[in-house]
Amino acid sequence: MAYHGPSYGLSRECQMKSQAKFDLHRAREACDWVEAVTEVPLDWPTSDGLIDQLAFGHALKDGIALCTLLNHLQPGSVKRINTMKAPFKQRENVEMFLKGCEAYGLKSQDLFQVNDLYENRNLYMVVDCLYALGGLAQKRSFDGPVIGVKVAMENKRNFSEEKLKESHKIIGLQYGSNKGASQAGMTAYGTGRQIIPGEAQKNLSVDGQKIIGLQSGSNKGASQAGMTPYGAPRQIIPDGLHRNRE
Template structure:
């Protein structure tokens, strides 16, 4: 990864907001879930193998190998060949294949992250959210292994009879307007300013003129 130097101004502010959204506890749970699904320990730079910060989380997943193996475990044959080379473009290719696999598995575009979010440590919280979303989808699809995240609800379509639909057409919603507000009664001649006054004030004014 190229060294981009420190961020300043708006870029620095965006970076700080992204870091604030990152939960180390959720990241630990995501790593533990992946390890349990794959039945192997991921390589984390810290001496004790525990996550200390965002960089440890990124280092464990940056090459994309574990993520590709994860989606293949959930849905066999999703990724035909996982790149084991350490070349950056091969690692990025792994991440791209993983994201495409997530879409094929049923995740929505808003559940995904961009390759640079992980590879360049830009928005690592989105990587965590994606893993949780993938875990929720795996529960919906009947995966019998370890779980993480909230199970995605199944669609529950409602069927109404023609008679019920016809009755609904008789209801006049508030969006159609109301005749309980101001009216044009007592409006001054064309071109003059319209005044909306309380009804009591209008009666008092009319009595005074008569």
């Protein structure tokens, strides 16, 4: 058994997220599949069987059931299975199971680390590994009990040289045409917003030069004639009347 202190802070948060991903129903199906293939019942900690994550980890942590399962799928994958209860022997069994799965064709992202099982860290990854292994077994035409989704078979298409040359004769719809989608007239990212389109702005500038203002050549427009300069004394009597009185 692995002994380590309780987790706190971020480690505790990661541990809780990992425990939340564990699906007891999927774990029970995986264990039933292991027992059906190996024809050997798992060693549960209590008579109640699989009741939680700890029971799942206890049944598989010695690696004996996992190695036996792999030898049924691919005979000779694990040469020697350790039956001793020593921790390093149990870890060695799990390591040989993982190496055998990789040699069997299982992808590295579908595997788990030894501590994920032996220290009950990420038991949901062990369940996912068993499901992936079951799907790969179906692909390899295993005639025993199955679990998971069958891995799709590769379906290559081989075209002759003549068929490939025919593709060069196809002319795209936009070849020789300027009516396709383009970015013409679009405002570049980051520039100011143009209320008036650029072409209309040019026309306004040209047309504006042809307009003659109403005050051009005229003295009838608004002016400051007759206004008192700022700071001068106020004139009660206009200048014209003042001169007439004199």
